[in-house]
Amino acid sequence: MVNVDSIRLNNSLKVLNFIMKNEISRADLARKTSLTKTTVGGIVRDFIDLGFLREKRFASSGIGRPSVLLEIIPNSVHAIGLEIERHRVSGCLTDVPGHLLAQKSISFSKSDFSSIMNSIFEVLDDLFAKASKRSVNVNAIVVGAPSPLDRESGIIKDPPKFSDFENVPIVDLMYKKYGVDVWIENDVDMVALGEKWFGEARTLDDFMYVQVNEGIGAGIITNGELYRGKEGYSGEIGHFLIFKNGEYRYLEDLYGVDVIVSRAKKEISPHISSIQDIEKLLASKNKKAEKLVIETGQAIGAAILSMIHTLGISDVFVGGKIVVLGKIFLASVQEMISKHIFSKSEINIRFSNVKETAVAIGAAGQGIRLYLQKLIAEKG
Structure with missing residues (x-):
């Protein structure tokens, strides 16, 4: 049996997504959501009754009644x-x-x-x-x-x-x-949602955000919506398996930021205590630091490539503490993907510009x- 309440809720959420992006008319909402004008009208009335939405009238450029746009009330919800x-x-x-x-x-x-x-x-x-x-x-x-x-x-x-x-x-x-x-x-x-609402992904319906901190994970947006997977564990690329030194290890246990810093402290200098210290070594053209960062970029790039091949997504944002490693890291990620991409299609990979908040x-x-x-x- 079809759940009428579920259908109504889903329709309301469709309308909500468009309203929160821009001021829009009822007619445009019906067109963009493929809902009937009657359905849209009822949903709009609900939002107005809830104190979330209001009408904004302005003079039409033609003859006739003024056009009516719908706008959210900014301080209605916090x-x-x-x-x-x-x-x-x-x-x-x-x-x-x-x-x-x-x-x-x-x-x-x-x-x-x-x-x-x-x-x-x-x-x-x-x-x-x-x-x-x-x-x-x-x-x-x-x-x-x-x-x-x-x-x-x-x-x-x-x-x-x-x-x-x-x-x-x-x-x-x-x-x-x-x-x-x-x-x-x-x-x-x-x-990923922050990137969609406030970052460079505002106009993208399909993209992936990859965060590299102590843990490594990906947020996936498909058709403009967050993809969670049945169990809610989609995008856990930090648990991709890598065969190294005769055993299988998780990606984040080999290339999480804490592991990279620990390796740099052991392999390069005992004075290294943060990812920023590695950044300084890169600026001074330290070859050992460059080698470690390139290796890390290749491993992260291989994981991203597997996600690209699985999801068919061509836009990828990379964020987290790893971004301080800059061009050398990102170039190694891009090179790995360009070299091994199956379809040779254009893949857009860049650092995220959303803030640390x-x-x-x-x-x-x-x-x-x-x-x-x-x-x-x-x-x-």
Whole structure:
């Protein structure tokens, strides 16, 4: 049996996606979504009733009634996006168009449960206080965290290289403290959405965002929508297997940023302690550093190429801490792909220009959409 409520919700989300991009008329919404004018009219009325949308009249260039565009009310919904990293927690408060109203970031040296949770609550307390000063109500929180996650139960399960932060019921903990709707999402998926909404991918319906930090992952956008896969683990390229020194190893256990730094410290200089130190060696034309970075770029490039061959995506953005390695790294990624691409089609690979707060900003945008989706479902 067809679920009428599900159809209605999906239609509402189609309309929502177009409304959040540009001011648009009802007629254009019907044309772009392939929905009837009656269906679009009902959905628009729902959004107006919810206080999210309003009409904007302007004089037509021709004769007759003024044209009517629909525009979102910027301060109708506010959300906090939170990124939980292995050594830092970052958050931001945004309105519907994605204006950054407040932000806060805390780094921590200890990665035990108490230290991480204290940092999380310190960031959130700060953002709620700033929202209060602006007389802004926070409607939702979305947490971007490393996988694996249980999105339905709101639990961070057991992310690699994050051993003291496992099976954390993060959604329940936040809801009990702040009393607003909370969701959890994969961190790299949130950057991909941030790239789609605020970066160079605004005009792209199909692309991949690859993040290289201690962990390595990819966020995939197809047909303008986030692709999760049935179990929600699409894009986990850090767990691609590589056969090296007689055994199979995960890609991120060989070429995660922490591993690269550790290798550089051992193979090049004991004074190296960060990816920025490797960047400085590249600037001084250090051959050992160049060799290590080229090897890393080739390995990451091979993983990206496998994704390209699987998904047929031709636009790829690379981000994360790895970007400080600059042209030498990116050129080795591009060379690997150009040399081994099956179809010899044009592949566009570049560094992402979204800021380091991209996970938090993408998560905040997702929070606004999930909150509105909830209101639409409740309205029935």
